[in-house]
Amino acid sequence: MPLLQRCKAAIVQMTAVNDVAANFAACAAHVREARDRGCAIVFLPENFSFMGSRPGEAQTVAEPLDGPTMRRYLDLARETGLWLSLGGFQERGPDGDERIYNTHCIVDGEGRLVAKYRKIHLYDAPFVGLVESRQAISGDSLVTADSPAGRLGVSICYDLRFPELYQKLSFLHGAQVLLMPSAFAMKTGEAHWETLLRCRAIETQCYVVAAAQVGQHNTDGNKRCSWGHAVAFDPWGKCIADLGDAPGLATFDIDPELIAETRRNMPMARHRRYDIYGDGPHAAPLSPADTEGEPDASIGFG
Numbered sequence: 511m512p513l514l515q516r517c518k519a520a521i522v523q524m525t526a527v528n529d530v531a532a533n534f535a536a537c538a539a540h541v542r543e544a545r546d547r548g549c550a551i552v553f554l555p556e557n558f559s560f561m562g563s564r565p566g567e568a569q570t571v572a573e574p575l576d577g578p579t580m581r582r583y584l585d586l587a588r589e590t591g592l593w594l595s596l597g598g599f600q601e602r603g604p605d606g607d608e609r610i611y612n613t614h615c616i617v618d619g620e621g622r623l624v625a626k627y628r629k630i631h632l633y634d635a636p637f638v639g640l641v642e643s644r645q646a647i648s649g650d651s652l653v654t655a656d657s658p659a660g661r662l663g664v665s666i667c668y669d670l671r672f673p674e675l676y677q678k679l680s681f682l683h684g685a686q687v688l689l690m691p692s693a694f695a696m697k698t699g700e701a702h703w704e705t706l707l708r709c710r711a712i713e714t715q716c717y718v719v720a721a722a723q724v725g726q727h728n729t730d731g732n733k734r735c736s737w738g739h740a741v742a743f744d745p746w747g748k749c750i751a752d753l754g755d756a757p758g759l760a761t762f763d764i765d766p767e768l769i770a771e772t773r774r775n776m777p778m779a780r781h782r783r784y785d786i787y788g789d790g791p792h793a794a795p796l797s798p799a800d801t802e803g804e805p806d807a808s809i810g811f812g
């Protein structure tokens with residue numbers, strides 16, 4: 511089901527806390543506002559349902575996707591008739607494993623879970639105080655979902671630093687709208703967030719929608735802060751929504767004609783040289799010595 515007509519969408523920025531009921535109330539208010547403003551789909555950020563304040567707290571609220579918390583969000587979708595992108599839910603892991611999956615769920619307007627994506631790149635970055643693999647297990651599949659906003663390419667947060675993922679979602683799987691719901695660190699947000707997202711839009715000729723967490727999440731524990739700046743870019747790389755550094759909701763249009771025009775003018779899908787740099791059968795990662803060692807003196811700089 512490729513996108514045939516313009517779709518009005520809403521992007522949310524919020525400050526989730528370690529209280530599932532309070533976060534649901536905030537999300538529900540945003541979704542109802544989006545309905546009142548005539549939107550067909552709402553994009554919520556990573557950790558929309560819970561933001562822990564100490565190690566191990568996320569695991570204590572983890573549930574299966576057919577548990578009571580996800581049920582409330584499915585009911586919210588059905589009540590409002592809106593599609594929801596739930597950008598990162600603490601899904602309970604396999605039996606016998608304490609860790610969770612960080613799972614992005616797509617829900618249709620009748621309250622059915624139509625797609626789930628488990629984050630494939632875990633954010634192990636002690637320099638900003640985050641080591642995601644202590645609490646989460648990575649997924650292993652690419653996911654797209656057809657929606658009233660066109661074909662969604664589903665990802666989460668740190669994934670947005672890995673452009674090959676979006677090349678595949680766009681050029682091989684036909685995605686038209688790339689989703690990167692996030693809870694970005696302050697230091698890396700300031701330096702990289704907007705540039706990376708804008709590039710993903712331009713180089714894939716897709717819309718990019720990045721709902722975000724913002725501000726200080728809890729008054730106890732680690733007092734974690736998120737960068738905010740929830741944004742949407744059109745396939746030309748133009749910013750069409752930006753929530754700055756305050757919680758809120760912004761609406762924008764997803765226009766199939768703009769996607770088509772951008773791709774007609776520069777048919778990158780046809781120009782792309784899969785034959786030269788597609789992953790061949792012998793593709794293999796470099797050894798750690800190649801990627802983490804001292805720069806090779808023989809390469810030199812000037």
Ligand SMILES: O=C(O)CNC(=O)[C@H](CS)NC(=O)CCC(=O)C(=O)O
Binds near residue numbers: 633
């Ligand atoms: O930890 C949780 O509760 C939920 N997960 C997150 O908030 C994730 C992993 S810690 N955050 C990121 O991926 C930030 C990426 C980032 O900031 C960057 O790429 O620079």
